[in-house]
Amino acid sequence: MRPFVLVIDDDMVSQFATKYVVSQCAQDALIYMCDNGEDALLELSQLLNSGEGFPDVIFLDLVMPGMGGWEFIEEFQKIPGLPKKTKIYILSAFTSSKDRNKAKNNSYIAGFFDKPITRNIVNSIFPSCML
Template sequence: MPATYKICLLIDDNYIDNFVTRRILESGHFADEVIVRQSPADAIDSLRDGSVKPDVIFLDIRMPMMSGFEFLQEYDKLNDEVKKAKIFMLSSSLDPTDLKKSIENKYITQFIHKPLTHKILEELSA
């Protein structure tokens, strides 16, 4: 079964969440390659220097040093050639403000509540 995407970038500070989400993405053949960055700043650096060129990004909201929304502010400053990824906000946040900000953000394709499941991946791939 061919993967839906070539490169998936997962940005989340939580090691366990990354482990579980990565396994779901890999076993669901969602992407040929899953790259994990535990720091949004590291992810921005990887995008800026071209070492990571994702087709899709899964982004957490609540992270130390830089939130998912702060990541998006930095992402907006990148060259347009870099900003081609489909971004899914993947969060355990139940804050209605986070959902509203996600819906209003031009880069966010969809807000997804953790944990990511095979059923959700199938819906995203459809």
């Protein structure tokens, strides 16, 4: 099965690094990129309405202009008909114990990782894609 990944990050270097590592581990992955939470919600809405599928995994930055990661998660939880299979992984360059605890207590968040994401982390998320 082809993994479907959405990367939400305002930093182009982080986007590139995440896309690169995911594509190295899951070569057939379908990877969408969004620069902020607003664009990501719009993209997700269009995907749901079109029936094209929905991401298996969302890699989410917390600190972005406009709608940040926590605000995205609040709105994400309100999406009607939200598939339960989607797992959100926080990728952050700024780690705080407050954010980590908040992530642990949110059922939509499957993990919290420091940037940049590593191949080992991606392999643990997509074990069937290990090379």
